[in-house]
Amino acid sequence: MRSLNRFIFFLSTLSVGHTLQTQSQLGFCAWNPRSSLLGHHACSITDETHLSSGEGLEGNASQGYPPNEVNEAVWSRRDDCIDKYCIWVNQGFFERGIAVVTTAQNYQQIKHLPSSATDTKDNNDRFSFVDVPGRGKGLVANKAIRRGEPIVAAKPALLVHRGLFEDLSPEDLYELLDMAVDSLPKTGRESYMAQAGEMGGHLATNILFTNSYQINLGEPDGFHYGTYPDVSRLNHDCRPNLAFYIDQNLTHHTRAVRDIKPGEELTVSYIDPLQVRIARQERLRNTLGFSCGCSQCSLPKSEADASDARLLSIQEIESELSDFNSQAASPAMIERLMTLYEEERLVFNMAGAYTFAALNHNLSGRAEMAQKYARMAVEADILEEGPHSSDVQSMQILASNPKGHWSFNLKPGRCTLSSLLSSFQLALTH
Numbered sequence: 305m306r307s308l309n310r311f312i313f314f315l316s317t318l319s320v321g322h323t324l325q326t327q328s329q330l331g332f333c334a335w336n337p338r339s340s341l342l343g344h345h346a347c348s349i350t351d352e353t354h355l356s357s358g359e360g361l362e363g364n365a366s367q368g369y370p371p372n373e374v375n376e377a378v379w380s381r382r383d384d385c386i387d388k389y390c391i392w393v394n395q396g397f398f399e400r401g402i403a404v405v406t407t408a409q410n411y412q413q414i415k416h417l418p419s420s421a422t423d424t425k426d427n428n429d430r431f432s433f434v435d436v437p438g439r440g441k442g443l444v445a446n447k448a449i450r451r452g453e454p455i456v457a458a459k460p461a462l463l464v465h466r467g468l469f470e471d472l473s474p475e476d477l478y479e480l481l482d483m484a485v486d487s488l489p490k491t492g493r494e495s496y497m498a499q500a501g502e503m504g505g506h507l508a509t510n511i512l513f514t515n516s517y518q519i520n521l522g523e524p525d526g527f528h529y530g531t532y533p534d535v536s537r538l539n540h541d542c543r544p545n546l547a548f549y550i551d552q553n554l555t556h557h558t559r560a561v562r563d564i565k566p567g568e569e570l571t572v573s574y575i576d577p578l579q580v581r582i583a584r585q586e587r588l589r590n591t592l593g594f595s596c597g598c599s600q601c602s603l604p605k606s607e608a609d610a611s612d613a614r615l616l617s618i619q620e621i622e623s624e625l626s627d628f629n630s631q632a633a634s635p636a637m638i639e640r641l642m643t644l645y646e647e648e649r650l651v652f653n654m655a656g657a658y659t660f661a662a663l664n665h666n667l668s669g670r671a672e673m674a675q676k677y678a679r680m681a682v683e684a685d686i687l688e689e690g691p692h693s694s695d696v697q698s699m700q701i702l703a704s705n706p707k708g709h710w711s712f713n714l715k716p717g718r719c720t721l722s723s724l725l726s727s728f729q730l731a732l733t734h
């Protein structure tokens with residue numbers, strides 16, 4: 305996915321230029337701060353889609369935020385800083401408050417966050433928080449939910465700079481986190497402390513370890529952990545029924561990726577779903593302290609081996625399809641990729657595969673197939689990355705006018721390679 309993200313970003317800068325810069329979504333992935341201490345990154349920094357993915361190309365993380373200086377009035381800074389980390393609090397943030405432990409530089413991004421919204425209304429009647437047999441507490445659908453329906457738009461209660469875990473002593477870390485949580489209004493504090501802690505030790509830290517999403521506010525120092533009490537009870541499944549993304553306003557969005565029946569548990573994947581079983585198990589153990597017990601991890605050995613073989617084939621084919629000089633890439637290979645995704649039930653993670661398909665068909669001049677897959681990529685991207693993501697927009701362009709897209713017919717041997725292609729290949733190899 306790494307090269308794909310870069311490729312898409314590059315494509316979007318070429319097609320529509322600067323305007324996309326302000327619309328791409330924040331880099332994030334579900335993971336856990338503990339992994340950085342252990343040296344296991346649930347998703348490495350380069351795997352993320354950055355707010356400003358075009359480092360060096362153009363742009364600037366701060367351009368990703370709408371100008372909204374007025375909101376600064378609602379933030380206050382506590383006097384107690386440790387090292388370069390201070391606590392900023394917005395008591396009125398979506399009625400429950402938010403505390404942010406970060407550097408002065410990163411606060412410059414945070415202060416622009418809107419504190420309320422009139423446009424989004426949650427549909428929290430769609431699920432209940434109940435005991436799930438064998439899995440502790442979880443969220444369960446109250447009613448039938450259709451593919452594509454938004455489930456909840458959750459706001460962070462606590463945002464903590466990753467440097468705290470690297471730079472501070474445990475005592476200083478605990479002190480800052482306790483102060484941050486104590487600065488929240490009562491409802492915010494209670495919803496933070498009501499979250500589960502699976503790792504033991506200091507409670508506020510344990511809760512952060514157990515429930516964090518990684519958020520990148522921009523290079524070079526923007527890595528944070530965010531906790532979202534409203535969705536912290538979403539359990540992991542390697543083949544979940546929800547996709548999630550975090551937008552520029554740090555709102556965590558979940559959408560159904562397939563039809564869900566009343567009574568079904570709602571789940572998300574905390575990890576890269578294309579990893580083979582042993583890697584998934586290790587990742588969850590190291591980062592979240594539990595072993596992977598989802599249906600896909602619990603398959604009998606023969607089926608688990610077959611699943612791993614499919615995942616490895618997916619990786620091989622995607623590597624072939626991302627090499628635009630490949631002589632092996634063919635319509636049959638693309639169809640094989642689609643079959644593998646289907647057999648692996650990766651319905652929540654389709655945007656990348658459809659994008660590979662669309663671009664490859666297009667590169668070889670098969671405009672109709674390119675258009676078909678570009679439309680599918682747009683639909684999947686909206687679920688997986690949000691309607692404002694740059695990937696959505698570049699695929700929309702491809703879908704609406706296959707004949708006009710720059711990547712058409714650039715396969716070697718078919719036409720003269722333009723300087724465009726060499727810069728494109730450069731972008732792919734970095």
Ligand SMILES: *C1O[C@H](CO)[C@@H](O)[C@H](O)[C@H]1NC(C)=O
Nearest residue numbers: 666674705706707708709712
């Ligand atoms: C594919 O290439 C064609 C040929 O130029 C181009 O017009 C079109 O925009 C590209 N995209 C799709 C989806 O076909």
Ligand SMILES: *[C@@H]1O[C@H](CO)[C@@H](O)[C@H](O)[C@H]1NC(C)=O
Nearest residue numbers: 360361362363364365366367
């Ligand atoms: C990034 O944004 C800041 C603040 O708007 C500005 O001062 C700086 O020049 C920008 N950097 C680039 C590379 O555009």
Ligand SMILES: *[C@@H]1O[C@H](CO)[C@@H](O)[C@H](O)[C@H]1NC(C)=O
Nearest residue numbers: 370418420421551552553692
């Ligand atoms: C962020 O919030 C602002 C202000 O409410 C809004 O105009 C903007 O559309 C939001 N951005 C996203 C990506 O939802």
